[in-house]
Amino acid sequence: MMAPARRPVRIANCSGAVSDSGDFMLAQATAGPIDVITGDYLAEANLAQHAEAYAKGEHPGYASTAYDGLKKSLEIINEKRIKVVINGGGLNPKGLAEVIHKTASEKGYNLKIAYVEGDNLLPFIHDIVKPDSQGRLPHFDSDNNQVKLAKDTDNFLQDPNKKIVAANAYLGCRAIRLGLEKGADIIICGRVADASPVMGAAQWWHGWKDDDFDKLAGALIAGHLIECSTYGTGANFAGFDQYSIQELLHLGCPIAEITETGQCIITKHKAMNGFVTEEVVKCQLLYELQGNIYLNSDVKADLTNVAVRQIGPNRVYVSGAKGYPPPPTTKLAVFYRGGWQGEFTVNATGYATKHKYDFHEAQLRTQLDEWGVMKDIDLLEFQRIGVPQENPRSQLEATTSLRLIIQTQHRETIRRFHQAIWHNFMQHFPGLSCSLDARLSSVPVPFLGYFPALVAQSQIQESINIIGHEGEVEDSVVVGPPHITEKLAPRENYDPVSSRALSSFGPSKTIPFGDIILARSGDKGANVNIGFTPRKTYDNAEVWEWLRSFLTKDRLKELMGDDWQDWFYVERVEFAKIRAVHFVVYGALGRGVSSSARLDSLGKGFAEWLRAVHVPVPVKFLEVDPRSRI
Structure with a gap:
């Protein structure tokens, strides 16, 4: 029994x-x-x-x-x-x-x-993370030869300035x-x-x-x-x-x-x-x-x-x-001294914003070139945040930001970067503004580089340690690696099979994608994932068939617009039981985590951005407003 x-x-x-x-x-x-x-x-x-x-x-x-x-x-x-x-x-x-x-x-x-x-594998890290016969480090995505790594991802190992400070296996x-x-x-x-x-x-x-x-x-x-x-x-x-x-x-x-x-x-x-x-x-x-x-x-x-x-x-x-x-391996998060980082944000209001930011970027790059500083800069980005409201009703509606971010191996370079900003400051475009506490953002900040590696589970001494009544360990057992492992197969990656022509769903209306679709995104190291699924109001077989037919890999690239880079790589799968289409965009977060220069370094806003993009949706789906509850 x-x-x-x-x-x-x-x-x-x-x-x-x-x-x-x-x-x-x-x-x-x-x-x-x-x-x-x-x-x-x-x-x-x-x-x-x-x-x-x-x-x-x-x-x-x-x-x-x-x-x-x-x-x-x-x-x-x-x-x-x-x-x-x-x-x-x-x-x-x-x-x-x-x-x-x-x-x-x-x-x-x-x-x-x-x-x-x-x-904690820090004491053994140089025995674990080392180049193979082709000079490659054991990166988490190294088995996929379609994936390209962001600049400077794997150049830390022999650099004395990039000391490894933590290496922890999952x-x-x-x-x-x-x-x-x-x-x-x-x-x-x-x-x-x-x-x-x-x-x-x-x-x-x-x-x-x-x-x-x-x-x-x-x-x-x-x-x-x-x-x-x-x-x-x-x-x-x-x-x-x-x-x-x-x-x-x-x-x-x-x-x-x-x-x-x-x-x-x-x-x-x-x-x-x-x-x-x-x-x-x-x-x-x-x-x-x-x-x-x-x-x-x-x-x-x-x-x-x-x-x-x-x-x-x-x-x-x-x-x-x-x-x-x-798998016989597990993830190993390696962090090292990445160098120094600096940021500065300026605001432009209203008219001719693009020209204002073009001018500000050219002004700063020209000054850094003249001073011979550019050669010491690993990364310099001018990130344009927001679009001014057309016919604004307030100054804030008309204001957007330009985020300047720099990474370098030299603290002095950050100081020179800010000197270049102030050197031309009074020659600024019309209406420039910034925080009156801008001096606080002038301080060079050390940042950590990140490398997601792989380590064999057999190299890990995972143990449980029981503390006795006197405060000393009374029992300690190393559990050892899994008895059964299985090598990872290539990840599934496919566009929709037997999809319907979008025209078969009838006439469409262009609306924000988020009116009918929910989504969630996040970081996987240097990569960002995103899954799309219909709102409950639209959660039926026909909307699902449209969604899976609509959301191809090329469509995702199109939705990403100017943020898509040709060196990125996309994987796509479907989860039919929950009516979801899932993507991973490799490289979208730069080097990832603490190394990323992205404003949304953890990828949490990626989904909300794409839900705000306007797409053609079949009119017959739009009979009910899903937000009518409030």
Whole structure:
């Protein structure tokens, strides 16, 4: 007789970035029944941001908000026996674990604290990241010979000025699961993959084996859906215009109820604000993907047949993930001293804006040339922000900005850059304005270069470390690499198959794309991803057939307009079960993350820009205004 399946594990996320207050953890612990709290405090560059200060003893190495959340929540965690798995340990998971152990012991709480190590590969980085026989470094996208890297992406290794300051591998859930099996109540991690805390908790709860790949893939998707804090309950949601301002305030974080078979229900505490709908879940599912295969150190999840279905108020059922063995490699985020960066912003008002900015750029470039400074500049961009309102009703409506950004290896070059600005300042175009505190932007700022590398999982010593009553590690186990791995296949990439001629949908009207389409975008290193799906009002088979026929790779290039560069590369796939078309644009964020000179360096605004582009939409789709709710 088979044992009955265990009830779903109820996992509540409390953070999607280091900015999320410790109050979020406390709220998740107190607002309703949960089994596990997870938190993702580490954006891509968080670790490196404080690496040198931590090395000098000037920073604790862990996220202060994670520490704050644990301090505020320890009493209720102890009382309710809630498990906690967070990556807020940053560079120093051991340090945060020791602090929390000390606090819990002093308060008499019966809590076993543990930490995960093994992600820090800085001591071995030059043995891992080294040129192959053709002189290429192991870049995350190096297997795709169609992808070109931005200038200066891979020139850091032999440069003494570009010291590597952090190198952290993305770990999976094996150490987390083992720690929970050994009785740990709180597990502090460093750089684990975003969904790994959720996966480890689900695997422990249900007793899955390491080769239960379909179940692990389902937990990976659940973790992906809740790891970005309030993104799962209405934040960063393209359909926010369907809601009143009051409905958007003070959002709570999401919860995943993960079943024994790996499906999940995304929900939230009833007492908290927010909304969990099919649209919200679809948009979050499409966030920061690399295509139809979602990678983790423990499983590859095929999203092709993932489906979402509203089953009740603020309850969305997610199913259909298919799992396969993980790759033998994992991502390794390498950060190094990139040099110095400077910025300056000027404003132009109203008439002949293009000519004004052309003049300002020529003026500055001419001066830098005459002084012989251009040879020392790695990057110099003049980014035009906004378009003045036609026939403006106020001065602000008529004003746009020119963002000047420079990167160089020499601090002195930044000073010369600003001297060139001031040298010709009184010869400016008519009506120039800038902040009266412009001197503050004249300060050279060091920036970190970023290189997403690959490392063999066999080179990682991932371990779980249990702290005993006396504050010393009483048990430490290296979990080792996955027993089964599978080499990555080339990514799927195709234009629509058996698509309909657009003329067959009848006459069209040119409107903003966002009137009928939702979208979500984000960064994947130097690349930006974007997924498009219909608003609920238009979510039917015919609109889907039009959308997939309309959104070809060439169409995306057309939508990108002047921002498209011929050296970019595009991949496209479809998710028919959620009626979504997904793209990755390789190279669109320059070198990515902390290296990027883009104003929107994380790619979050990419979707909203393309939703604002006017496109021809079949008239027969436009009978209902999706925003009529407000």
